[in-house]
Amino acid sequence: MLRFASLLACLLSLTAVSLSSATSVEPAPTLDWTQVAPGVWKAVVGQAEDFSFLSLRAEPVRVEALAELGDASPTLTLGDVRGQARAGVASIRLPLGPEERLYGLGSQFKHLGLRGRVYHLRVDHAHDGGKLPGSTHAPVPFYVSSRGYGVFIDSAREMSFYAGVGNRKDSTGNPPERDRTTDRGWQAVPTSDAVEASVKASGFTVYVFAGPTPLEAVRRYNLFQGGGCLPPLWGLGFWHRLPTAATAEQVITEVAEFRARRIPLDVIGLEPGWQSHAYPCSHAWDEGRFPDPAGLLEELADSGVRVNLWENPYVSTNSPYHDDITDYTASHLVWLGEIPDLLLPQARATIANWHATEHLDIGVSGYKVDEVDGFDQWLWPDHADFPSGTTAEQMRQTYGVQWQKLLYELFASRDERTYGLVRASNAGANPLPFVLYNDNYDHREFLNAVGSCGISGVLWTPELRSAGDHEEWVRRTQTTCLSPIAQLNGWASRTKPWSFPEGTDAVREAIDLRMRLLPYLYSVFAAYYFEGTPPFRPVVLDDSWWERPGGAAGTGDPDLAQPKPLFAEVSDQYFLGPHLLIAPILAGTSERTVILPRGEWYDFATGEALGGSKTIEVKPALNQVPIFVRAGAVVPLLAETCPNTGAIIEGKLPLEIRCYGDAPGHFDLFEDDGHSWGVKRGEYRLTRLHWTGQTLRSESLHEGAPPLFGERRLRRMDGE
């Protein structure tokens, strides 16, 4: 008897909490959906917070462009989406088909496909090359499905995202249980019939974007966020960053070296040493190394070279404007520097005025905003206080966006476009002309990032820093030259394009190719700006990667609109604009496999017809990078390279219009003054270049500005 009495006592030895009686564990309720734009639906879970990505949006929803894209039904069954806010956690559950693929969530280094993993979306520098899924430079809470819809969760909180992981007890779509000991079909991670996501907050808003293709869902998302960014023409030229302690004299010498070696150069980047104090920053010129910054910038401008300034946001007590901003900074410091609360107009005004009068007035063209992505000890803790009252967590998730927006608006107020770099971004940065980079230097992961960023409205550059030998140097140069910013960052390594003499000719060739591609690349960015079409995108956003049985996509019938991938989700090749498939050779290798998807494909350089729906092996010479072109492609190039984009603007340089194959196709060539916001006032020129398969024909779509380029020469690429 004693035994059972004491067992009972044990079970009844209840603490306060264990007195709880069971509450029902019911499915969360369904949501109320509203259509807010053609092809865009919205619902709220719990009590959405005032501060979110959309509250920071720098450009309004591109209503007209969305209308032009037309209405469409989502292939997601909105009535099956459930959400709740309970005990401080707001969550959502979205249905997921067994064959559905998921892509997105911002900058990814390891994979394209999301399914089967859990992501913790948190701004972070992704140390170890992405071992923490979702902790990354741009943890954008947007994804697209292979079934052709997109989902954006507008919460600037850290988000747990279960991409087809997690089974509910009350789900009808769970696989059968299996015994691990005896059943070989046992699954370590059982298939789930849902995406689930949650934040520790009162609620959030969720948006669903129709397709019918994933690319169209991405376009709608980009347009909803204000459209893609439009860099100035010079931003797409070649960039070179000097060693951190370089002096004005060394800058001039370096620029002369580029010219002497016939290496194109548009932008010189100055690293921390341009400042009198850095880490934390004065944001003021160092009088020793830069005694006459205005004179330097004038001299550089005469050479057609612009200046980009490195900075991090953390204000030194040695900064001349420290005393003006100190009342508007956070409780904590980063590298002992104060953290401006950019949600306060006083902080924004102080920083904007300083940058305007000290930098922009003398010709600075843009910034590289560093250290807004730190892991733990490199940023502020979640318990830091900001004087605007916004939480430290929300500040971490958006601080990179806030800086981009401030600088973007500062240039816009002068009717100038800018282009720069930033270490952290997030949702809503779509129209902001900044490119992500990091300390990681894994060539393979860089390629993954170039493609994956294209899903989420951000851009990635695999910047060039150093190399073990000339082969690596060339291969890395080729990759950076086929990315959003073609940059050599020698801040620590002191490398130059000619640092590996055996490779210098191939390096020059890669940069020359970049310059020749500018008419195409610039137009591709214009399509990002106007239509939301990402300039760099992963293979899975291209229709040629998919088989669509029954052609039923877009009918809204989820059973019919189930595309199947024709190939694996490779991330070592990606699309640049509508026509070019880039398959870089990785450092340390000399050959590779390339998947040519559905359709007919041609060698970019020779026009050789290669077929499609197949895998090929390529082993290009060191100076060659494998680029493939779709049948019917029209690719406008400069007829020859040029020393910088100033030469284009001054010289009306002639174009070589390459046309591939004998299928019809077209390309929209964008022209404007290359730097102003005239484009917003209609001051641009859009020309559709039609290739009939035999002849080239121009159709003017918009004629609000004089041509940027000179005469156009057709070059038919028929492999002969």
Place this chain on the structure above:
Amino acid sequence: MLRFASLLACLLSLTAVSLSSATSVEPAPTLDWTQVAPGVWKAVVGQAEDFSFLSLRAEPVRVEALAELGDASPTLTLGDVRGQARAGVASIRLPLGPEERLYGLGSQFKHLGLRGRVYHLRVDHAHDGGKLPGSTHAPVPFYVSSRGYGVFIDSAREMSFYAGVGNRKDSTGNPPERDRTTDRGWQAVPTSDAVEASVKASGFTVYVFAGPTPLEAVRRYNLFQGGGCLPPLWGLGFWHRLPTAATAEQVITEVAEFRARRIPLDVIGLEPGWQSHAYPCSHAWDEGRFPDPAGLLEELADSGVRVNLWENPYVSTNSPYHDDITDYTASHLVWLGEIPDLLLPQARATIANWHATEHLDIGVSGYKVDEVDGFDQWLWPDHADFPSGTTAEQMRQTYGVQWQKLLYELFASRDERTYGLVRASNAGANPLPFVLYNDNYDHREFLNAVGSCGISGVLWTPELRSAGDHEEWVRRTQTTCLSPIAQLNGWASRTKPWSFPEGTDAVREAIDLRMRLLPYLYSVFAAYYFEGTPPFRPVVLDDSWWERPGGAAGTGDPDLAQPKPLFAEVSDQYFLGPHLLIAPILAGTSERTVILPRGEWYDFATGEALGGSKTIEVKPALNQVPIFVRAGAVVPLLAETCPNTGAIIEGKLPLEIRCYGDAPGHFDLFEDDGHSWGVKRGEYRLTRLHWTGQTLRSESLHEGAPPLFGERRLRRMDGE
């Protein structure tokens, strides 16, 4: 004019949030401290939550033992501690001296010293061997300082812990700013004058434990949590786990093999295949592999062998008790199994009754509770609902503790002690007799874990699983035999102690040493139970590691009580009880460096005097493990090995009392019946063995039970 007008417009283009006006960013308030026990202070930050580690405590505060330890002032200045709860985040800031060292936060694999890193305390399986500081099997929010105080933050939330990282703007203790470009003294992580910690919750309670040494602070913490655990004697023998699909017949054969090869064996562990369904679990015997479990256990008991059952908590629909528990399980599944909400008495009763009638009644001695530590997809999401209303986050942090407590109380209700394994633990588990293990298999990191766990009231076993060759097999066996559970886990590898024939003699020797050490080891655990002194502890908890200038420790004067470490914080050697310093040889090596701290040290095996305050190189034979003994040490061993602990209980085996050096010393020998809770009723025997330097003398401290061991023979270890 246009330019500045539009700049102004830009700065005033305010979103809803940016209309915020600045609020003051003030230091958090100081706290109200109450002394709650001798040497223990308490304060509350914000609104502490009802559910916390202390609300789960399985044993009451050991008030008498705390009183015996005496009162002492904390060397932490309580008046300088600040805390606040604001915008959903509760945080604390504790002052930190420039030379102060910090240790603790539970199971650590990479370091002992915490300072300079940020920890995210979250129950997790620490994949990649601990790349995520704080995400680990036992993320205990308790730390000790080299200045001799301990701090425990009682919140079962994920906690961000900044161990001397993070500078506040208003701090007076920040180092001076330096310019990174020009100043070589620039610090990547500036020194901070505080520990900061935070949770996303309404608040928490904080406790401070006085020293004056770190070990005494740890002892107070352990006693406050109910004291250390006391395993049954059999728990300290040798354990062997069978392959997962082993049958009853194979178990019997295996036990016979141990006997035939003269390998001691106390516990057989059955892995998933003892169950009819596993992952998720039926918790019911498989009738095919185990047709007569009661008969099997009886037969094993006759051989002096006990049975430990593997299980994970996730209930299969095939479990006979599934229908009784399904109303008391969570919204989500783990491996498609239901998650019992152990905070509900109905769930506890169902599980306890099942285990009692199906397992304990036929003689099962304990459990290995697996899979309560999963990373993301291996557990439930933070948005899962539990019917008790407790958050999924708090459930994750405590679920391993809840299972330990349930099983502990179940055995206690039968007046039996148990000993088992668990993959996750946390604060408050101090009296719970479960040892942590994991999938990691890094020998070096295992050693770090053995030591680090000793700071935080948990235990770690570097279990033996497989090896590349006989040398690795021997070295790993030696380590597990000098850890809290000496276990070979061949569940997947099918290895046996004799699997590497060249090493079998050395393996047997290591296990024999374990058996011979039992009188010492059992007594060392009794000191854990009675006095809170951790049986396995890192070098930094030993006074011999420190220099205490001025002898002012314990005076409460923080300027005086600033001990300095004599050596680096090595974690590849650790203390077992008061006298033994263990320095295992790592797999793949044959020699190593050992630090002999302050005092005189002797070779355990030979008694050779080695000196102290120095570093030595050792290169032992394969069958030798370097163990060092303090001057004055009294180490009771069995005179000979034995086949299992049953032989001790039946045979009153004689002891060899080893005494080292000619300095005086003592050791408290604990004896009881080896398995019951008679110890709580005073039914035990405690004998102080005094070594004068020349002679051995016994002093009876408590005499509530007959002796467990037989005659005592002095063996003076003088190296001759």
